[in-house]
Amino acid sequence: MTMKTSSPKVAGLDPRRVALALLDAVTIEKRLLSEVLTKKTAVLAFDDRARAQRLATECLRFMDRCDRMLGPYLSTLPAPHVMNALRLGVYEMCAAGEASHGVVNAYVSLVKENATAAHFKGLVNAVLRKVSGEVAKWETLPAPMMPKWLRKPLIADFGKATVAAMEVAQAKGAPLDLSAKANVAAVASATHGTVLPTGSVRVEGAVQVTKLAGFDAGDWWVQDAAAALPARVLAAQVGEHVLDMCAAPGGKTMQIAATGADVTALDISEIRMRRVSENLARCGLSAQVVVGDALEYEGGPFDAILLDAPCTATGTIRRHPDLPYAKDGSDFPSLFELQEHMIDRALALLKPGGRLVYCTCSLLIDEGEEQVRDALARHAGLTVDLEALQIEGVDPEWIGPEGLRTRPDFWADRGGMDGFFITVFRHT
Structure with missing residues (x-):
C-alpha cells in the first residue's frame, strides 16, 4: 500500500486511511485482521498504527450498531468501500466521541481519493451530517448482533436469550488474562491483577504487555482464562x-x-x-x-x-x-x-x-x-x-x-x- 500525505486542511487522515483499508480487507477480501494488520499498518508511526488498529477493531465490534445508525438514511447500500467509510465515521462520532466536523471532512476526503468511489462524496457528507445530529441514539441501540450466518445456528443450539447474553459480552471486549509459571499471588500483586477462581490472573484496563512487571523475567504469559x-x-x-x-x-x-x-x-x-x-x-x-x-x-x-x-x-x-x-x-x-x-x-x-x-x-x-x-x-x-x-x-x-x-x-x-x-x- 502506498501511503498518501495527509492534507494540511484535513488532519488525521493517515490512520483513518489505514483503518479503512483494514475494514475493506476484512469485509470485501474476507481476510482476518491478523493476516493483514502488520503489512497495512507498517507505513504508520507507532501512535498512528495503534489508532488505525483500534479504529478498525472497534468499528468491526460495533458494525451492527453502525449499520443501524446508517439504515434510515440509505435507501440502497453504496459500494462496500463507501459503506466502510460511513461505518468508521459513525463509530468515531457515536462511540469514540470525535468532533463531527472533523470526522465528516476526513471521510469525504478519503472517499474522494478512490477513483471508483469519488462520486459518493456527496452521499458520505450528507449521511454523516445527519447521523451527527442523532449521536444520542447510539446508546439506546441493542448490543451488536452477530451476522445471521453465525447467529442462526447458535440460536438453534443455545436459544435467543443465551445468544443475546453472549453478544453483550462480546461488545464489551476482553481484559488481559495471564497464566503464572509458579506463584500466582506474586504475579497478581506485581501486575495489579486479580486472581480468578480457576487460577488465572486478570489485568483490567489498557496495558502494554511487554512493560508489565514479570514479563522479561518470564513469570507469566498471556492466555485467556x-x-x-x-x-x-x-x-x-x-x-x-x-x-x-x-x-x-x-x-x-x-x-x-x-x-x-x-x-x-x-x-x-x-x-x-x-x-x-x-x-x-x-x-x-x-x-x-x-x-x-x-x-x-x-x-x-x-x-x-x-x-x-x-x-x-x-x-x-x-x-x-x-x-x-x-x-x-x-x-x-x-x-x-x-x-x-x-x-x-x-x-x-x-x-x-x-x-x-x-x-x-x-x-x-x-x-x-x-x-x-x-x-x-x-x-x-x-x-x-x-x-x-x-x-x-x-x-x-x-x-x-x-x-x-x-x-x-x-x-x-x-x-x-x-x-x-x-x-x-x-x-x-
Whole structure:
C-alpha cells in the first residue's frame, strides 16, 4: 500500500486511511485482521498504527450498531468501500466521541481519493451530517448482533436469550488474562491483577504487555482464562510423556512444561513454532519442539495428549471481532472433518489407559458435543472422564454429558471469558 500525505486542511487522515483499508480487507477480501494488520499498518508511526488498529477493531465490534445508525438514511447500500467509510465515521462520532466536523471532512476526503468511489462524496457528507445530529441514539441501540450466518445456528443450539447474553459480552471486549509459571499471588500483586477462581490472573484496563512487571523475567504469559483450562484438566504429572498436538501459540505447552512433565510440542507452522520456542526460552521452560503434520506424526506412545484442534474460533469473537465478517461458514464442514481425523490420530498415539484432552475455542456444538458423540461411536472402549473436568473454579453447571463448555457471558461480572469446549477421553 502506498501511503498518501495527509492534507494540511484535513488532519488525521493517515490512520483513518489505514483503518479503512483494514475494514475493506476484512469485509470485501474476507481476510482476518491478523493476516493483514502488520503489512497495512507498517507505513504508520507507532501512535498512528495503534489508532488505525483500534479504529478498525472497534468499528468491526460495533458494525451492527453502525449499520443501524446508517439504515434510515440509505435507501440502497453504496459500494462496500463507501459503506466502510460511513461505518468508521459513525463509530468515531457515536462511540469514540470525535468532533463531527472533523470526522465528516476526513471521510469525504478519503472517499474522494478512490477513483471508483469519488462520486459518493456527496452521499458520505450528507449521511454523516445527519447521523451527527442523532449521536444520542447510539446508546439506546441493542448490543451488536452477530451476522445471521453465525447467529442462526447458535440460536438453534443455545436459544435467543443465551445468544443475546453472549453478544453483550462480546461488545464489551476482553481484559488481559495471564497464566503464572509458579506463584500466582506474586504475579497478581506485581501486575495489579486479580486472581480468578480457576487460577488465572486478570489485568483490567489498557496495558502494554511487554512493560508489565514479570514479563522479561518470564513469570507469566498471556492466555485467556478459558484457554488455560484444558491444560489444567490434563493435570500433567512430573515425568509423564505428554504431547501438545497443535501447540502454537504455546500457552498450553508452557502450562504443561511448568508441571515438570516431559512435553513434546507439535505444530505444522514453522513460523508460529519459532514464537513458541521464544516464549519457552523467555519463561525458562523446556519442551521438545517439533514442526510437522499432526496427522502424519509417528511419535509416542504418550501418557497424555492435549489436542486443541483447528476450529472456527467462534468462541474468541470478543477478542477478534473481525471473524464473523471475514468468514461466512462455508469452510466449516472441512474443519469438522479435520477434527475427526485428529481425534482418531491422537487416540492412536496414546498408551493403553492414556488420556486425551480434546478442546476447541468454538461455540458450535458441531466442534464440541457432536465430535464427542461421533468419537464414542467410532471407537469401542472409549469413554469420557467427566470427573477430570471438575477442577477448581469450574462451575459444575458448565459440565454436560459430553464435556465442559464455557461461553463469553460466563463470569459477566468479572469480564467474561472465551467460548471453549473441553472433554477428556480415556482409552480402555
